[in-house]
Amino acid sequence: MFTKRQFLSTLIVAASVTGFIPAAQAAEQTIRIGWLRGPNDITLAKSRGTLEKALAEKGIKVEWAGPFPAAAPAFEALNAGSIDITAGSSTSAIAALSAKIPLVIFAYQKMAPSAEGIVVKKESGIASIKDLAGKKVAVNRGGTGEYLLMQGLQTNGVDPKSVERVYLSPSDSGPSFTQGHVDAWATWDPFLTIAETAYDGKVVADGAAIKSDNAVVLVASKEFATSKADQLQLVFDVIKSENAWAIANKAEAGAVWAKEMNVPNNLSSKIGENNAVPTTAVTEADVKQIGAVAEWYAKSGIIPSLPDVKDSVVSLK
Incomplete structure (x- = not known):
């Protein structure tokens, strides 16, 4: 330093x-x-x-x-x-x-905790991070998305191998989420706010629940x-x-x-x-x-x- x-x-x-x-x-x-x-x-x-x-x-x-x-x-x-x-x-x-x-x-x-999180469709039946086992989650490789997902899985005792990481850019993640190609999206603002308000999404875990640093x-x-x-x-x-x-x-x-x-x-x-x-x-x-x-x-x-x-x-x- x-x-x-x-x-x-x-x-x-x-x-x-x-x-x-x-x-x-x-x-x-x-x-x-x-x-x-x-x-x-x-x-x-x-x-x-x-x-x-x-x-x-x-x-x-x-x-x-x-x-x-x-x-x-x-x-x-x-x-x-x-x-x-x-x-x-x-x-x-x-x-x-x-x-x-x-x-x-x-x-x-x-x-801020509310500026990042994992979002799912309201009608997906996914109520918590533990429900992501066996699901596909959109993340950006090596960045915030992958970190949020992996940290969230660890915090909740979910085996990372049970969740499929789908590596997509933020601009590609939105369409994949809306079209149902992925079950969840680990992301940050403005994408998180857009997913909540425009894509019929709900946040199952924000930065605080994930214990994000x-x-x-x-x-x-x-x-x-x-x-x-x-x-x-x-x-x-x-x-x-x-x-x-x-x-x-x-x-x-x-x-x-x-x-x-x-x-x-x-x-x-x-x-x-x-x-x-x-x-x-x-x-x-x-x-x-x-x-x-x-x-x-x-x-x-x-x-x-x-x-x-x-x-x-x-x-x-």
């Missing part, structure tokens, strides 16, 4: 070097941000134009890439050098780190975090401001997210309530939490090797 002192040292060096860059050259600096069509702070900042405004004052341009359908393809873009910063779940970040993608986590947002994380390429520490701090400052606005204005934030995600506006209130929760710099406690999930992932066979989480976190102020 980059300590705050180490990061601030990098920040000071970067700032001193930046001071010698000609104005014309500084104006050409660009931060490339990959956004996901989901209820996170990056999507909020993009829609409200706050990042562009704040960084333009520093002679920095924001270039948006996406929307990405899920964290995995966004992390691949980061690995390919196409973007510098993006968002995803802590579970997806663990999978990416296990695959040796050189990223660092710089912000942490504990996911999942979180939303913001990540940067290790190269960007090291070479442009000052710019990463600037981005994080705006993100913190957007997050504070969302918490104070949940209905309005929900409306912004609903518009960006192309979901009916009548879902905006619930999406805002579920997802406007605090985003902070990564603490030692957060590192331990992510590390515990990573160990569980490796033990469960979801990832091939255990990544060094502590070395993949940068501590901002």
